[in-house]
Amino acid sequence: MSGSRQADPRRSRRDGRERALVATLALLTCVTAVVSSLGAPLVPAAAAAYGTGLATAQWVVTAAMLAGAVATPLVGRLGGGLGRRPTVLVTLALVTLGCAVSAWSAAVDASFGWMGAGRALQGIGMALTPVAIAVARDEVPGPRMPSTVALLSVTTVAGVGLGYPLTGLVVDHGGLPTAYAIGAALTGATLLLCLTVLPSRVGPGAGRLDWSGAGLLSVGLLAVLLAVTRGGSWGWSSAPVLVLAAAGTACLCGWVPWTLRRDRPLVDLRLAARRGVLAPHVTALVAGVGMYFLLSLAMVVAQADDTDGWGLGRSVAVASLLLVPYSVSSVLGSRVALLLGRRRPHVLLPTGCVMFLGSTLAMAAAHHELWHLAASMAVGGLGSGFTFSSLPLLLIPHVPESETSSALAVNQLLRFTGMAVGSAVCVVLMAALGDGPAQGEAGFRNALLVMSGVWVLLVAGLALARTRGRPAVPGQEVDVVLGPGADR
Numbered sequence: 001m002s003g004s005r006q007a008d009p010r011r012s013r014r015d016g017r018e019r020a021l022v023a024t025l026a027l028l029t030c031v032t033a034v035v036s037s038l039g040a041p042l043v044p045a046a047a048a049a050y051g052t053g054l055a056t057a058q059w060v061v062t063a064a065m066l067a068g069a070v071a072t073p074l075v076g077r078l079g080g081g082l083g084r085r086p087t088v089l090v091t092l093a094l095v096t097l098g099c100a101v102s103a104w105s106a107a108v109d110a111s112f113g114w115m116g117a118g119r120a121l122q123g124i125g126m127a128l129t130p131v132a133i134a135v136a137r138d139e140v141p142g143p144r145m146p147s148t149v150a151l152l153s154v155t156t157v158a159g160v161g162l163g164y165p166l167t168g169l170v171v172d173h174g175g176l177p178t179a180y181a182i183g184a185a186l187t188g189a190t191l192l193l194c195l196t197v198l199p200s201r202v203g204p205g206a207g208r209l210d211w212s213g214a215g216l217l218s219v220g221l222l223a224v225l226l227a228v229t230r231g232g233s234w235g236w237s238s239a240p241v242l243v244l245a246a247a248g249t250a251c252l253c254g255w256v257p258w259t260l261r262r263d264r265p266l267v268d269l270r271l272a273a274r275r276g277v278l279a280p281h282v283t284a285l286v287a288g289v290g291m292y293f294l295l296s297l298a299m300v301v302a303q304a305d306d307t308d309g310w311g312l313g314r315s316v317a318v319a320s321l322l323l324v325p326y327s328v329s330s331v332l333g334s335r336v337a338l339l340l341g342r343r344r345p346h347v348l349l350p351t352g353c354v355m356f357l358g359s360t361l362a363m364a365a366a367h368h369e370l371w372h373l374a375a376s377m378a379v380g381g382l383g384s385g386f387t388f389s390s391l392p393l394l395l396i397p398h399v400p401e402s403e404t405s406s407a408l409a410v411n412q413l414l415r416f417t418g419m420a421v422g423s424a425v426c427v428v429l430m431a432a433l434g435d436g437p438a439q440g441e442a443g444f445r446n447a448l449l450v451m452s453g454v455w456v457l458l459v460a461g462l463a464l465a466r467t468r469g470r471p472a473v474p475g476q477e478v479d480v481v482l483g484p485g486a487d488r
Contacts, residue, residue: 033126161327164320220250352388
């Protein structure tokens with residue numbers, strides 16, 4: 001009896017530490033997502049505050065996206081090697097500094113370059129989600145780990161969706177400095193909480209970082225993504241875009257054989273091509289494209305001039321509210337996916353993709369009322385919740401513990417790459433497939449139909465991979481994460 005009384009306090013303390021850790025990790029992923037959203041809704045406000053054109057002001061989005069993409073594999077590897085706690089703390093400190101720099105720049109009318117530098121530092125925070133998931137894998141007990149991983153995966157999507165309308169409201173009432181000051185306060189508070197709660201245990205993958213490979217990958221990614229994100233404003237056939245694309249492609253082509261020869265590469269390409277890993281990676285890339293296709297075109301039609309007979313002519317603040325049903329549905333979709341995954345994990349990714357397909361087709365067919373767009377966004381949010389919450393759960397059983405952070409970083413990098421491609425290509429397709437200006441309804445509808453075709457191909461590919469690549473012992477792999485009976 002006395003042993004039981006002694007065990008209960010120990011269990012209570014352990015459960016309390018676990019709840020505090022999960023709450024801290026959820027806050028970490030959500031706050032960094034909210035901070036990353038301090039870009040797209042603020043482009044018009046930044047252009048007005050700094051007296052620049054929209055193309056220049058777009059760097060508040062581009063700088064963060066490029067920094068996040070380049071930092072993700074580095075932070076992912078450092079989070080599994082040199083120690084997750086210092087990696088998280090240093091990254092959060094950089095994000096807090098970035099918010100403070102942007103707030104200062106907007107308050108004193110400093111050069112726009114300071115704003116861009118601050119946004120680049122903020123973008124590094126997007127690389128923390130894989131590290132947070134790796135911490136959850138190691139520190140949260142088995143039965144609770146799947147729900148925690150799913151929560152951390154979807155908080156990034158929900159954070160962006162809620163951050164857009166909140167950002168619009170803050171800027172309307174307090175201006176740019178207030179928005180970034182709030183971001184600094186949120187990340188600073190998260191830093192202090194992580195300093196208190198985050199365990200100090202060093203990750204299992206300690207080893208020397210491949211700095212040469214990191215340099216090749218970073219330069220290649222930076223050049224290619226810069227060409228993709230700025231091609232629309234600089235001109236796709238312009239010399240800077242062509243040079244960047246060629247140089248980036250050359251660096252990435254050189255990086256592949258280099259990394260295959262390393263004993264401990266920055267990104268394990270052989271692991272990325274392993275059965276059970278490749279499908280989530282491909283899905284992350286396509287889902288990133290499809291997500292930003294949907295979000296970007298919803299913003300276009302909501303704000304397009306209604307004199308053309310198809311745009312709704314709404315303000316930025318009203319258009320941003322469309323992301324609320326998307327965010328709420330994302331959280332709901334992640335919970336349903338977790339329940340479904342215990343019995344039929346193989347249907348998670350196809351189901352999410354079909355929901356994305358349905359939302360894309362629905363928006364192409366009906367987009368003349370605000371509720372039409374809200375309904376499409378809600379369905380897309382369900383697809384987002386299903387897809388993005390399932391990716392780490394399906395990856396983890398196929399990845400060694402020492403490679404968890406790095407493998408999830410690769411998956412997130414592919415998602416970022418897809419987002420960059422989606423945000424740039426959707427406008428290009430509108431212009432190419434329309435029968436008038438870039439905002440024409442025909443171009444809008446045809447671009448969505450093209451994306452629908454991509455979703456169909458992905459669903460077919462996932463079905464084909466399922467029939468050709470069943471595990472040798474059905475259910476054995478997914479039981480590791482989702483629990484007994486997961487594949488029955």
